[in-house]
Amino acid sequence: MAEVRLTGDWTLHGDVLSWSEFTQDLQASRQTLAIIRVTCIEPFDWDSRLLTFLRNLADFAGTQGIRLETDALPTGIRQLLQLSRAVPENSAVQAGFEGPSLLHRLGEGLLDGLHEARLFTHFVGEWIIALFRLIMGRANFRRSDFLLFLQSTGADALPIVSLISILVGAVLAFVGAVQLQMFGAEIYVANLVGLGVVREMGSMMTAIIMAGRTGSAYAAQLGTMQVNEEIDALKTLGVSPMEFLVLPRSLALLIMLPLLCLWADVLGILGGVIVGITLLDISLLEYLVQTQQAITLGDVAVGLIKSFIFAGVISLAGCLRGLQSGRNSSAVGNATTSAMVTAILLIVVWDALTTLIFNRLGI
Amino acid sequence: MQRQLEVNNATIAYAEIPVVRGVSLELDAGEIGCLLGPSGCGKTSLLRAIAGFEPLTVGEIHLHGRCVTRPGMTLAPEKRRVGMVFQDFALYPHLTVTDNVAFGLRGLGRRERRRRVEELLTLVDLQGQGEKYPHQLSGGQQQRVALIRAMAPRPDILLLDEPFSGLDVELREQLAREVRGILQRDGITAILVTHDQHEAFAMADRIGVLGEGHLRQWASGYDLYHRPADHFVADFIGQGVFISGRVVDAGQVETALGRVNGVFVTEVQVGEPVELLLRPDDIIHDDASLMQLEVVEKAFRGAEYLYTLKMQDGTRLLCMVQSHHDHEIGEMIGITLEVGHLVAFPTP
Numbered sequence: 001m002a003e004v005r006l007t008g009d010w011t012l013h014g015d016v017l018s019w020s021e022f023t024q025d026l027q028a029s030r031q032t033l034a035i036i037r038v039t040c041i042e043p044f045d046w047d048s049r050l051l052t053f054l055r056n057l058a059d060f061a062g063t064q065g066i067r068l069e070t071d072a073l074p075t076g077i078r079q080l081l082q083l084s085r086a087v088p089e090n091s092a093v094q095a096g097f098e099g100p101s102l103l104h105r106l107g108e109g110l111l112d113g114l115h116e117a118r119l120f121t122h123f124v125g126e127w128i129i130a131l132f133r134l135i136m137g138r139a140n141f142r143r144s145d146f147l148l149f150l151q152s153t154g155a156d157a158l159p160i161v162s163l164i165s166i167l168v169g170a171v172l173a174f175v176g177a178v179q180l181q182m183f184g185a186e187i188y189v190a191n192l193v194g195l196g197v198v199r200e201m202g203s204m205m206t207a208i209i210m211a212g213r214t215g216s217a218y219a220a221q222l223g224t225m226q227v228n229e230e231i232d233a234l235k236t237l238g239v240s241p242m243e244f245l246v247l248p249r250s251l252a253l254l255i256m257l258p259l260l261c262l263w264a265d266v267l268g269i270l271g272g273v274i275v276g277i278t279l280l281d282i283s284l285l286e287y288l289v290q291t292q293q294a295i296t297l298g299d300v301a302v303g304l305i306k307s308f309i310f311a312g313v314i315s316l317a318g319c320l321r322g323l324q325s326g327r328n329s330s331a332v333g334n335a336t337t338s339a340m341v342t343a344i345l346l347i348v349v350w351d352a353l354t355t356l357i358f359n360r361l362g363i
Numbered sequence: 364m365q366r367q368l369e370v371n372n373a374t375i376a377y378a379e380i381p382v383v384r385g386v387s388l389e390l391d392a393g394e395i396g397c398l399l400g401p402s403g404c405g406k407t408s409l410l411r412a413i414a415g416f417e418p419l420t421v422g423e424i425h426l427h428g429r430c431v432t433r434p435g436m437t438l439a440p441e442k443r444r445v446g447m448v449f450q451d452f453a454l455y456p457h458l459t460v461t462d463n464v465a466f467g468l469r470g471l472g473r474r475e476r477r478r479r480v481e482e483l484l485t486l487v488d489l490q491g492q493g494e495k496y497p498h499q500l501s502g503g504q505q506q507r508v509a510l511i512r513a514m515a516p517r518p519d520i521l522l523l524d525e526p527f528s529g530l531d532v533e534l535r536e537q538l539a540r541e542v543r544g545i546l547q548r549d550g551i552t553a554i555l556v557t558h559d560q561h562e563a564f565a566m567a568d569r570i571g572v573l574g575e576g577h578l579r580q581w582a583s584g585y586d587l588y589h590r591p592a593d594h595f596v597a598d599f600i601g602q603g604v605f606i607s608g609r610v611v612d613a614g615q616v617e618t619a620l621g622r623v624n625g626v627f628v629t630e631v632q633v634g635e636p637v638e639l640l641l642r643p644d645d646i647i648h649d650d651a652s653l654m655q656l657e658v659v660e661k662a663f664r665g666a667e668y669l670y671t672l673k674m675q676d677g678t679r680l681l682c683m684v685q686s687h688h689d690h691e692i693g694e695m696i697g698i699t700l701e702v703g704h705l706v707a708f709p710t711p
Contacts, residue, residue, distance in 0.1 A: 237467035
């Protein structure tokens with residue numbers, strides 16, 4: 001029989017003997033040992049360091065067929081030791097730290113992306129079929145809903161669109177003016193602001209505002225209906241959610257976003273005018289004439305076409321995410337976020353693509 | 364009679380984990396069926412599969428003689444002529460009661476539509492409430508609007524997903540009976556999902572008990588209670604206790620409470636060790652009896668007390684006694700057994 005007497009402090013910060021040194025002594029005499037008795041001199045400080053030691057000792061004793069007596073230890077230590085035996089080690093926790101390999105994740109990401117693209121294409125196809133049914137007059141379509149959406153996406157969005165457009169126009173004018181003054185060509189600020197706003201910023205800014213304001217609202221509305229099982233109810237009543245819910249929303253945005261874009265173009269130029277008159281000493285008439293010469297009807301059309309595409313992207317992303325929403329309230333939040341992200345991503349990608357195409361075509 | 368619903372060997376799996384396994388059931392026209400089971404048993408999944416919201420991995424569903432679901436083919440819900448009443452009613456908050464009910468009647472002319480809505484509102488005693496919005500109605504009234512909205516297009520089958528769970532307990536049974544009356548008057552085939560057996564008994568002609576995705580039994584409420592097919596059904600339906608015993612001959616079980624006589628309704632072999640089901644109403648309070656057991660718990664039920672009695676070996680029994688027999692906990696009371704039919708399952 002051997003006695004292990006614990007003295008001093010057994011804490012993580014304390015200086016205690018290492019397990020390997022200790023076992024060397026034990027290994028030497030393991031043949032003759034039958035019982036190890038652990039005792040201690042109280043009071044002493046201990047924490048998990050001691051318990052690790054005791055567990056190691058118990059494991060060692062177990063493999064060598066030695067009996068370990070711990071009756072002399074305080075009850076607190078004995079209970080904890082017992083508890084550490086009671087629950088098997090959770091192997092799943094350790095497995096969780098080993099994530100899949102980079103290649104694995106890349107592949108999965110690609111497959112997810114392809115799946116998403118397929119869903120979106122499918123959704124667009126269904127939308128077009130629903131539109132045909134509407135034109136044939138066979139769709140379930142509530143006109144009052146449609147008018148309500150026209151108001152909420154169009155008129156209600158005017159204040160924020162106005163404010164942001166004026167500021168964007170002014171900022172463009174200001175940044176341009178600082179550079180152009182070096183050449184004494186301040187008058188070309190009108191060209192810069194006019195073309196910039198009409199071709200790019202007008203459609204882009206309104207699209208991003210509406211993605212945040214309307215796209216996410218659509219996702220939230222449809223997601224909530226999904227949670228309340230209202231969409232399932234529609235289906236069992238023989239009404240297609242595409243015709244009844246998606247069509248009025250997307251048509252409202254398709255009509256209103258180009259109009260808002262036109263409004264934003266005008267106000268963006270107004271922002272430029274304000275900067276031009278107050279800071280650059282250009283007269284109003286001069287500025288307007290310069291702008292008129294700079295912008296062609298084609299430039300305006302480019303902005304409006306883009307805006308029309310953005311409207312489709314925003315409304316379909318919002319509605320798709322809303323319909324895909326899960327059946328609990330946190331899923332609605334996720335759907336809203338996801339609608340925003342999808343819409344803004346697609347807006348920027350489309351914008352780059354169309355700019356490239358128009359540039360090549362020389363429009 | 365026309366077979367309205369036929370489910371053959373239906374299996375539903377989410378991410379390859381089956382939640383409904385090989386369920387088969389049938390419902391004739393005008394019958395009301397019920398899927399009963401604890402939460403998570405797959406009853407709602409099965410109902411949603413019948414409605415067309417869930418695909419099947421194995422099996423088929425036929426509605427009105429037409430195959431609507433098989434693996435790889437799921438006819439869209441809007442094309443199956445089903446009506447569904449949802450747990451939280453799913454009424455459209457921005458539409459009036461009339462518009463909600465008329466929702467599924469878009470194919471009809473204006474006058475005809477109005478007539479049908481009036482007729483349905485009268486059916487559920489809501490005449491004159493048509494111009495109100497759903498939030499202006501009580502829970503029970505909203506429930507009835509949801510019901511007639513689903514009934515309005517005259518579906519082949521009406522599906523009710525825990526339709527009374529959002530209502531007060533007192534209202535439930537009464538409403539379940541009312542709804543049964545309405546469905547029967549119109550000869551509508553319906554299937555109800557619930558976890559409340561009283562609701563099921565009040566409404567359904569045939570009840571299916573689901574446990575862990577399996578259909579354990581498809582029978583009337585009476586048969587489920589008195590002739591349960593297995594241990595699970597016996598445990599789930601009604602109250603009761605299993606005591607161990609041994610079959611001594613065709614009609615007798617030897618138990619710690621002596622020999623119990625009756626007619627076996629389950630398959631057992633003579634000489635086999637069994638678990639015998641004792642319902643609270645099988646145990647009769649009798650002061651003169653020699654069999655005296657200790658009261659360990661009592662629960663007041665109004666007209667009755669439900670006593671929990673302890674046998675010598677620690678097994679507990681339930682006994683329903685009229686409440687003027689008021690005994691204290693710890694007291695010994697006499698009982699006799701009056702078991703009509705013996706429900707016994709071989710000891711596993």
